Amino acid sequence: MNAILQTLVSTIVQGSILALISIGMTLVYGTLRVLNMAQGVMVMVGGFAAYTVVDRTGVSPWISIAVAAAVTFLLGVLTYYMAVKPLLGRPGVDFEMTAFITTFAVATIVQNIILMIYGPRQKPFDPLWPGGINITSEVSITYHSMIMAVLAVGALVALGLFLSRSRYGLAITAVAQNLDAARLMGIPARRVYVVTMGIAAALAGIAGVLLAPLYFVYPNAGDLPLLQALIVVIFAGLGSVKGTIYASYIIGFLSSAVAIFWSSAFALPVLYIVILVVLVVRPNGIAGKPQEARL
């Protein structure tokens, strides 16, 4: 009973954070057809930005969230100009493949710059709100976990409102649905790309601050989130926002359950086996369309 309760709590927290990270990947893939391999690094940089601000100026960790979001937004924009823009509209080159490699290159560069500046040691980061409550005698939930879930869901709702209400948000949605039609309606596609990359990175940056007290701040902190986000986006079918949110909680549940009932070392391998089966049965993910050709 306690284990089940623990799994439930963990699912909500993990699922929300995963959604925050992978929604950015899906958004970027939907609008630009770029699978952003630098998304994990954004999580890590978000953590470092917050750590640095708190460490140097002693401001509240709450303010550091905004700083982390701003820094990663800029880094996302920079990634666009370095790794994506030069590839746009180039004939004879597989855009998705090359963008996969260039964003991966950016991730390598950023990760090693951070490693050079800060060194490989894990840095502690205080919870946003120390302490917690005991649900039963054995299951406890920290205030920080609650804040994580609330902030993550809050950010997702804000993103949803932004996409469906604001001018820029609607432009992003339009470009993701039909690039040609959006262009014909006078939407500046390239500006939309920049903003999308920025927002996606900022979401990951926020996630990075929220994860920092749990997993510390260190240069490889983005590797695991990237791998988990990859699982989520494959599972959901790339480009599907709704599918990504469902998939985040499903994957969050599976990884919590495996970690609690078996061993956390097997969480990722088990997830990949699940994904393998999903892909063999439905080659375009749970929300994707089935393949047409009888090739």
Add this chain to the structure above:
Amino acid sequence: MVQVSTTSTPLLRARGVVKRYGGLAAVDGVDFDVFEGETFGIAGPNGAGKTTLFDVVTGITSATDGVIEFAGEPIQDATVHDICHRGISRTFQLPSVFDSQTALANVLVGAQFGQPRSWFTAGRTDADMLDRAKRELIFVGLAKKASALGGPLPVYDKKRLMIASALATQPRMLFLDEPFGGLSPSEVDELMVLLSKVKERGITIVLIEHVMRALMALSDRVLIMNQGKTLFQGSPADVLRDEEVVRVYLGRRGDREEGAPDA
């Protein structure tokens, strides 16, 4: 004109072929027969379902319903390469070749893979196949461009290259999707000569075409489609007399002697 006896069994027999995309029926219950040695023309306005019909027959997409038989055997569930091995080869509406390969290497693909082969022979290069590839390249008149890359070739060359690689598979039936589209009048003339030579080799041809001049000259029988359904089926001479075809597709007589009604 090849004499076709309509009482013999058809080489290709399609009955009640339906292809639905969601609620839209791109092909909606089409029946037709194609007999050995004849040239069968398909025409109709844009969106009539001609290319979809081709895709269904050649396995590029699955039929929602219906039966397609080739040489007496059902092929509606066969894979694309299996259909090729059985003897149906096709070209595509958009000129499509293997961009990074030379013209000769393009044709060689057809020569090497057109007949069934098992995987353990994949390391063996057969001199016959190379000869066949060269022969077909010469046949379509591209011998001089044998070593040019496929990607940068002009449209007319790409179209001939597609035909050459299709012929290299030694097909009994050749499906041509708008072979004349985008060609200059002199190129249309040249290609018509080429296709009648293909016909002389005894290869059954099914072609989609908007250029009525070419369609009428080449076809023994014609199928006119509209909105996924058969509008008319019969001899080319009768097409021009059919009021419904004239109304839906050809427009007022004499308006469009040349070229595509709606291209």
Add this chain to the structure above:
Amino acid sequence: MKSVPLRALGWPQIKPIPLAIAGVLAAILPMILNSSYWVGVCTLALIWMVLNQSWNLVLGYSGIWNFGQLAIYAIGGYAAALVSLHTGLPWPIALVVGGFAATLVSLVLAIPSVRLRGIYVSLLTFGFSEVVRLLVIADKTGITGGTFGLSGFDGYGLQSMEPQARYRLIYWIALAFVIITLVAMYFIVRSPLGTGLMALRDNPSLAAARGVSPIKYQLLSFGISGFFAGIAGGLYAFTYGVVSPSLMGLGQMTLLVTMMVVGGLGTLTGPLIGTAIITLVQAELQNWPEIRLILLGLVLLAIVVLMPRGVVPLLAGRMGRLNSWMSAGESKESKPTATSTKT
């Protein structure tokens, strides 16, 4: 038929003089280099050349975005090490067993991969590689040795030799495998298998319509590629006497992908030249590990952005233009042809 020369296929040609020079240079290199450090660096480069050539068959020639090759390479290494550790069979047999183990895993990975669309394949295989690494690290049974890996096996069994002679011999063994792999790739590219794979890469629908069975031939390419990757893994194991999870991992992948991209994917000599260049740069920067990886990332980014087809096609293109300029008098069609762009 005389009017259409065989050369028109655009297949890679053997250029005897450069090939002979390169061969002799490679063979006498350990005699020229007097430091055992540099002989070691070159041996590692040769092992990577075998691996990169095998990877290039799937990634470059078949156009399948397989990023799981390092796991297959590692599995080959572990299998060879285990055979050597537990059976005492001679090393060539252990190497081949490693190759077959890798083939098997490669085929298992291929089954979902050939059914999926590009980007999903890269995600799946990338994840596969990480999972294999994490599983090995988490392994508590002692079979793989966990984080520390396996060591203490015989390797080539040359421990009694004098070190300098031993390093040279190990270098030559690796060189022999580079040549074997190169010859194999040369014949594959010129065979129907190569034609079919490139056709499927260039235009899958057209290739299928010309009778190429995608699943059959792509599985075959995974199998062959896996075998050579496994051999490379075994070579690594026997050269260094250790296999560990550090054979895989993101840093290693960046390194090898950069080599292939720099050299040029889908060319025969690209993986060789790219590996040589990047190994040299890496070895020069060995004292600054962080800068090394930053530079590697920058090189990868710059090459993909500036010359996405790699160094070899670029150089070959220049050579082709030179050739066609020189022979412009003979032929009116002096456009660069495939014969000159593929080396």
